[in-house]
Amino acid sequence: MASTGGAISAVSDRPHSPPANPDALLAQDAAAMAEAVRSGATTATALVQASLDRIAATDKRINAFTDVVAERALRRAAQADASLASATGDRTRALPLLGVPFAVKNLFDVAGLPTLAGSKIERGTAPAVRDGLLVHRLEAAGAVLVGALNMDEYAYGFTTENSHVGPAHNPHDLKRIAGGSSGGSGAAVAAGQVPLTLGSDTNGSIRVPSSLCGVFGLKPTFGRLPRTGSYPFVSSLDHLGPFARSARDLALCYDAMQGPEGDGPHDPGCAQRAIEAVTPLLTQGTTGLRIGVLTGYFREHVQPEAILAVDRVAEALGATRGVELPMVEAGRAAAFLITNSEGAALHLHDLRTRPHDFEPLSRDRFLAGALLPAAWVARAQRVRRAYAEAVARVFERFDILLAAATPCAATPIGAEWFELNGKKLPVRPNMGLLTQPISCIGLPVCAVPVWGAHAHLPIGVQVIGAPWREDHVLRVAASLEAAGVVHAPVAALK
Template identity: 60%
Template sequence: MIADSDLLSAAAIARAVNGGKLSALSVTEAALARIKRHDPVLNSFTDVTADRARAKARAIDAAVAAGQNGGPLAGVPYAVKNLFDVQGLPTRAGSKINRELRPSRRDATLIERMEAAGAVLVGALNMGEYAYDFTGENVHDGPSRNPHDVTRMSGGSSGGCGGAVAGGLVPLALGSDTNGSIRVPSSFCGIFGLKPTYGRLSRARSFPFVASLDHLGPFARSVEDLALAYDAMSGPDPEDAACAMRPAEPVSALLAEGIGGLRIAIAGGYFQHNVFPEAMAAIARVAKALGTTEMIEIPEAARARAAAYVITATEGAALHLDRLRKRPLDFDPAVRDRLLAGAMIPAPLVGRAHKFRRWYRDRVLQVFETVDVIVAPATPCVAPKLGQATFVLDGAVLPLRANIGIHTQPISFIGLPVVAVPVPLEPMPIGVQIIAAPWREDIALRVAYALQRAGAVAAPRPRGI
């Protein structure tokens, strides 16, 4: 029997199920019970797929009883942001309009790969409308709440992912990140998140936001679990043109190789401004554990953020233009207004943003000729209060929603791999970005693992439920 207080890791569950010490069905029932108990407060789930989960768990138990291996994620419960296609569910993408779609006929590629590895899908998760959000506050489904303080934001747009994993409802969740939507909830909720290199993990059969910026990736409470999920999902997919060619080597076995010889620097300049003391304390703790004091400048990061805004707004507006014309009142007004503004950006400015993007990528890749890893804040602050509209940074009152991603946007703008690691400060955790060169998720995960082993980063137990 698994107690409600047991927050088992994915790795521990898979070992126990494959070894016959736990049944996949008992693990699934424990997860469903925890969801039933705590989700009325957290509001992480929009759908619970209990029948599907039980059927999958029974199949795993039968396979193990017959002497087969249940897979590297045997019996591990997980959930997905509701922009993933889930067979039998409409892909709502956090919106009112999409829930009228016909149920999906096939799972997203990443769900198929998780299932092939033995994982058990228990539901779909709350998110900001059409992924255009940093807060986790959905006007249609209600806000997803932070498990460490339910009066605070979970972060967005993958807010349900952050709440579900940090609250111990599931050990793994899958979300998306366009401008920071994996790293922000990871930071606010105090868990680990991986935004892989652009094109590393397939986006096939997920609802898009900005095709040239969209990434999918996992959340977990440990680096080992993050790596297990990443390994299960990696590999080319011809159904996603960005993910059609590049194979990935498994990283789980590489975590313990250590970080000796790696060149690690702290992001200076832009990334040292517009931050609260908690973010700087987290950076200092991580830097001390890694034994680095070197500062390095990422050139033109502020301009990269501005260009990311232009591309996000225009590509997002183009995707939703027909919906905006026909059903404007069915949008979250804040999302609608940003999309309408994006539709009015002159084409020459969009062209300049794309041209700058190419230049910026080349400059940042030159930085990685001298370092292997860059450490930077994930968010400027700990999780704000639900409904909070502004905060004061460097003496200026700024709109909160627009500035939560101030440190994530210049990184995802050129598709770099990042592991968000949680620093368990009191009373609220906050995250740090571990940034590597393209296709070097292995390095970012090794550094995150070294920090975890040193005790500098950890996912705290939920404090608010």
């Protein structure tokens, strides 16, 4: 029967004692870093400088960053330190992410930088005049932006093998992909360059890099976080969310970004919901949660190590009841058509006038999308709605569903195929085999990293919740982490 969460105890809320050395502190989570700054064990400036030094020392091998904003970062860190030392320092001391360095996928607006979205074409555009809204909110919570990150061109891919700037390398095996399209975001956290990053997820672009790089990633409910100040891919499918090395950091970051938009430009897809903080709920553990394991499609389209990863998580949670989602393959097919059509619509002018400035694979898929009959797209939207309604009925019986995040561990850079059930499948579209059906209907998901199922690489497990129940997925992630079932170590970079 479904688990009620008795197998794992609540997360401990005991205080952490981070090391004073800022270089050692980079191996800690963001919450511990902020506490070290608050306590005077280190300074925001020292912490940010340590991050910048690690980026300089490691990124030639990782290629996670496309831009580093060192001057801006050090200036903001110095302002935080000065505020702490002033008479009004108590207000600064209360900031949850005080002094914590972070970076963002280069489709987020960063004042003074062109918003590249992984492309060559956007290099000639004017720099952004202001930061994207989520960047602004994280800095308002005390975090310090240090740069922008590598990605698949226009977010259309699952590997971050970007031909314009080179591939992002997986820090746990530099010859392998970091996943995509937010590959730089996953790699930067795994490499210990920063403890927090932001990415986007249209069909799996947070969960795939989380799985392959061995970090935590959160795709919130569609419409939960505003996308204002980010470059779109597919407006009806795009989500923004964080990567981190702990569930607690995901919660802190997510809480800092929540809330309705204020004055100015608005994201028409944003639900404008009030803040519903999840960080205080992490200590509740999994008590009362009905947890099931997805079967059928989600067990058939995976290599054995992915099944082992799911089974390990399910066993820890006491989840023994299987459940098959209806219409999964139809839902994924609908997502493909909607992605092709909406994505192409944004780039029609450049497809006509600058086709050779696109990556060839992106260009060809956009061209295919531009030629889709309108009747097919309309039918895909109808299928999507019917699929969402069918899955909603499943959540009448379950609070959490478990599935692998990727069908396999990270493949070698340049590999075009991987084997699944005796068949060769192309890597680029099929790393999203298990994430795309969940994105299509906007459910909240936390990807948690599992080690040991594969010889030396992680594989992520999706912890999937009902709409607006980010608290449920993060409670499960935090409980698994506290039990030692999942964790996100900094890569050794051998």
